[in-house]
Amino acid sequence: MSRIGKKEILIPENTEIKINQNSILIKGIKGELKYDFSNLIKVERIENKLKLTKKHETQKTQEIYGLSRSIINNMVIGISKGFRKKLIIQGVGYRAQMEKENLILNVGYSHPIYIKPPKDIKIDVENNVNIIITGINKETVGQIAATIRSKRPPEPYKGKGIRYEYEVVRRKVGKAGK
Template identity: 70%
Template sequence: MSRIGRKEIIIPNNIEVIINEPEILVKGDKGKLSYNLSELIAIETKNKIIKLTTKKTTQKAQAIHGLSRSIINNMIQGVSKGFKKKLIIQGVGYRSQMEGKNLILNIGYSHPVKIEPPADINIRVENNTNIFISGINKEKVGQIAATIRSVRPPEPYKGKGIRYENETVRRKVGKAGK
């Protein structure tokens, strides 16, 4: 049985959870999210506590057990607090700017790179080198951050590129001259 799946989910006071098998709808201050629960998982609510159990003891049911619990917990956190990621651009001449809702990156290519975020994701740029991504869906926030980082990942010799806020890049020693 999944260790994560066995944990209970505590619903905060300002969050409303509506369960219509198999769909789960979570409403909060920042918005609403929904998730379709697998037929292998049973859900119970009692006194602002959600508990997930498996209907069968198959390997697939056990795998989906922890996944479903994590997704529902992330939905509750997302509609109450939201999720944020910060990216930092390093390199001479590398910069970013906003053009309406779109992010424009000038990072050493012959053309600027344009990234259009989904409707429920907010992108903000500070000092042309700091990019802040926020939203209620953890998966979308992480995916947009990974997409932006993949345009120019940090390289190991000079450390230039786009990196996450707390990411450390292992530096390599360059060529040894003769």
């Protein structure tokens, strides 16, 4: 059983937190985020820390306890530092470019792929092959990165495709010639 819910969340400087009955609003340097948590847990502020407590001792409460703590902690990190994912495109003729707010991918199909990011996500393209996704919400940054990667995942024979920055693609040996 995880004990992650017992950890306190440190609140950085210049951060404003409002706790209503079952919702929390966190405002910081980069923006603001809101989360509606379950009524099975209680969130309270003690000086410059947030502490979560369980109202009951059930399996469901324990699950939500750790989950809520992780989500609130990610919100605090997001509004103070932000989140970033980097994707790398490999392959001859594969490239990416920005047109206004839209990302255009040319990754071996007969047509370009257009991806429109949500309002709170910023996408940058470096050298036509590096895509950097930044934002304050960890979930949406990861989801946009996964969506972009899913358009052409790396294949195991030549390694062509879109991969995460530190992803290792296990290569296979091609067919043996006679």
